[in-house]
Amino acid sequence: xxxxxxxxxxxxxxxxxxxxxxxxxxxxxxxxxxxxxxxxxxxxxxxxxxxxxxxxxxxxxxxxxxxxxxxxxxxxxxxxxxxxxxxxxxxxxxxxxxxxxxxxxxxxxxxxxxxxxxxxxxxxxxxxxxxxxxxxxxxxxxxxxxxxxxxxxxxxxxxxxxxxxxxxxxxxxxxxxxxxxxxxxxxxxxxxxxxxxxxxxxxxxxxxxxxxxxxxxxxxxxxxxxxxxxxxxxxxxxxxxxxxxxxxxxxxxxxxxxxxxxxxxxxxxxxxxxxxxxxxxxxxxxxxxxxxxxxxxxxxxxxxxxxxxxxxxxxxxxxxxxxxxxxxxxxxxxxxxxxxxxxxxxxxxxxxxxxxxxxxxxxxxxxxxxxxxxxxxxxxxxxxxxxxxxxxxxxxxxxxxxxxxxxxxxxxxxxxxxxxx
Amino acid sequence: xxxxxxxxxxxxxxxxxxxxxxxxxxxxxxxxxxxxxxxxxxxxxxxxxxxxxxxxxxxxxxxxxxxxxxxxxxxxxxxxxxxxxxxxxxxxxxxxxxxxxxxxxxxxxxxxxxxxxxxxxxxxxxxxxxxxxxxxxxxxxxxxxxxxxxxxxxxxxxxxxxxxxxxxxxxxxxxxxx
Numbered sequence: 001x002x003x004x005x006x007x008x009x010x011x012x013x014x015x016x017x018x019x020x021x022x023x024x025x026x027x028x029x030x031x032x033x034x035x036x037x038x039x040x041x042x043x044x045x046x047x048x049x050x051x052x053x054x055x056x057x058x059x060x061x062x063x064x065x066x067x068x069x070x071x072x073x074x075x076x077x078x079x080x081x082x083x084x085x086x087x088x089x090x091x092x093x094x095x096x097x098x099x100x101x102x103x104x105x106x107x108x109x110x111x112x113x114x115x116x117x118x119x120x121x122x123x124x125x126x127x128x129x130x131x132x133x134x135x136x137x138x139x140x141x142x143x144x145x146x147x148x149x150x151x152x153x154x155x156x157x158x159x160x161x162x163x164x165x166x167x168x169x170x171x172x173x174x175x176x177x178x179x180x181x182x183x184x185x186x187x188x189x190x191x192x193x194x195x196x197x198x199x200x201x202x203x204x205x206x207x208x209x210x211x212x213x214x215x216x217x218x219x220x221x222x223x224x225x226x227x228x229x230x231x232x233x234x235x236x237x238x239x240x241x242x243x244x245x246x247x248x249x250x251x252x253x254x255x256x257x258x259x260x261x262x263x264x265x266x267x268x269x270x271x272x273x274x275x276x277x278x279x280x281x282x283x284x285x286x287x288x289x290x291x292x293x294x295x296x297x298x299x300x301x302x303x304x305x306x307x308x309x310x311x312x313x314x315x316x317x318x319x320x321x322x323x324x325x326x327x328x329x330x331x332x333x334x335x336x337x338x339x340x341x342x343x344x345x346x347x348x349x350x351x352x353x354x355x356x357x358x359x360x361x362x363x364x365x366x367x368x369x370x371x372x373x374x375x376x377x378x379x380x381x382x383x384x385x386x387x388x389x390x391x392x393x394x395x396x397x398x399x400x401x402x403x404x405x406x407x408x409x410x411x412x413x414x415x416x417x418x419x420x421x
Numbered sequence: 422x423x424x425x426x427x428x429x430x431x432x433x434x435x436x437x438x439x440x441x442x443x444x445x446x447x448x449x450x451x452x453x454x455x456x457x458x459x460x461x462x463x464x465x466x467x468x469x470x471x472x473x474x475x476x477x478x479x480x481x482x483x484x485x486x487x488x489x490x491x492x493x494x495x496x497x498x499x500x501x502x503x504x505x506x507x508x509x510x511x512x513x514x515x516x517x518x519x520x521x522x523x524x525x526x527x528x529x530x531x532x533x534x535x536x537x538x539x540x541x542x543x544x545x546x547x548x549x550x551x552x553x554x555x556x557x558x559x560x561x562x563x564x565x566x567x568x569x570x571x572x573x574x575x576x577x578x579x580x581x582x583x584x585x586x587x588x589x590x591x592x593x594x595x596x597x598x599x
Binding site for chain 2: 011012016021024027028031
């Protein structure tokens, strides 16, 4: 090496002698999580994750509350609810002008607008507008009443064109034993039926997770989920809870020190003079002896269970018994259980270096989910549903330190039953 | 504030405060090293993370025979090397080329550039060159030691260094002409 090169090297060395860069905070969070047995930071260490999860829960609660409000609607009125009763019952919205009340209630009291005699003729049945059809000349007034009623019972003002409780258009079940029940029309295109439909689903999704990496195989997984959704005309919102059972073919590559036994290390020799001559005494310490064993591989089966909370928006079109749909949205997954076997070594063997041949999965992840499928109505309220689903993991499903800037994805077939209320 | 011995003792008892104190003390310097051995910040973060996990896992093996910083530094460099061993299957055997002698202008340029600017040029080097350059020029390893570490011959180490220097010179010339 020439003198100039040495000088250049010296300059480089000097420049980097005290070179320091503050690493990002998330590195320490990851280290801490790894040391405490977690693998990707704590659930609430990421404010974005927390905020999105909170948003999903709030939206789900909001939808749920509205569904309960809606399903409570008939019972919030006296069982013998009638427009007359409605007009005389206290208004929940005191701001409504009195003149409008009089006008509306007056028109509703007209008995000759009721043409469905069958409904009228319930002997012990209450006077009700359910199942009654308005004649044309009174239709506008009735619609005004219906809309006003909606406004009165909707304290959060969510009611709008897509959320109208069209009470007047609901036919009534003629089953007297069952009591008076509104029958929800399934004619989605009817201007009368703009009421959101509540859907409950129970489905399973066998799937395969793929890795864009030659070293890692694809892995099978299974999901079971309970979903709830609201259908607004052709659009729907869906959320729920799912459990994802995943299994990886993991393994350890490790070097270790195999314990062979001990030998006595002589650290001092003393000599004693006896009658028989000089006798040496060896002072020893036992020393452990190991043999280095390199590149040992042990396969394992790693099991992970995630709780998943999705929020989908979708479009569903119904054609007779069949409806087809597309949907998409984010899903949040939280690791709730994992089982990763340890390396079993003999008591005195020692690990020198160990590497997992398969990276561990992260504690939390976000997925973008896209699905398209069909529902087939086998009963008035019951449908079978089948849906291919594609999941894209926003950050890898595996620890980032193993899979760099690569994203896993998952393809599954979701199938099950849907119950609509 | 803990003494070094106290920190080690507490870390061995999995005291998270001591672990954090140790990390905070050495992370900036180690991150600087990781940046030199890797191509970008993201890789450097990965190496830093792996390195500190190893440090805390194997701290019990630290015999107090040298300085703790030296041991941590060596662990971090080993982690960076292992990181690239996984990626680079083999180093190309290269003949030793005659390296152009740097002129005084280049010395001036290097002197004027900040560590960050030099870091950027080092990070642009091919993996093998960068490893050898860092180990030889900055860390002071001999070619024999580098050969042992990277499982390459001594001559390969020399040629990689030669190429690294040549590449750096070309990059510095470009900077000079800008």
